[in-house]
Amino acid sequence: MTVSSVIIWRPKDGKRQEFLGRLAEIKKIHERVGAHVRVRLTAVGGQPGTVVYIADHDDWEKFGQFRHTLDNDSEWQGFLANAQANPLAEMVQSSVIVDAPGI
Numbered sequence: 818m819t820v821s822s823v824i825i826w827r828p829k830d831g832k833r834q835e836f837l838g839r840l841a842e843i844k845k846i847h848e849r850v851g852a853h854v855r856v857r858l859t860a861v862g863g864q865p866g867t868v869v870y871i872a873d874h875d876d877w878e879k880f881g882q883f884r885h886t887l888d889n890d891s892e893w894q895g896f897l898a899n900a901q902a903n904p905l906a907e908m909v910q911s912s913v914i915v916d917a918p919g920i
Contacts, residue, residue, distance in 0.1 A: 818916050820880040822852075822872045825864055826906040833868075836905040840870060846893050847872050850886040851879060864909055880913075 828836040837856075844854045852872035859867045874880040887893050 818876055818918075820874045820877055821914050822874075822880075822912075823914055824870045824911045825859075825909040826868045826870065827864065827866060827909050828868060828906040829904070832905040836868065839900065839905055840868065842896065843870075846890070846896060847883075847887070850890060850893075851883045867909055868906070 826836065840856055844856065847854050852874060855871040855873070857869040857871070859865060859869065872883075874883055
């Protein structure tokens, strides 16, 4: 069962490209510690102008290992502190979703 962490971001005015560059850096870190990452732009409906960041994991065990490793990763901690001090986007929604059984 795939476990996906999904975060929807609304970049600040004039900061979209810079924010996408930051996501590219985040993607490298997350993939290094075990996630499969996809980044999507909202084209129609939903939350216009938002960026959807999806980190997939094979199962809950892999998701837990990812979180534990990330929480103890010095590169991630440094990156996170800088991003929080200099936000380029507003978080619209954060969810962890799983496959619907039998569908």
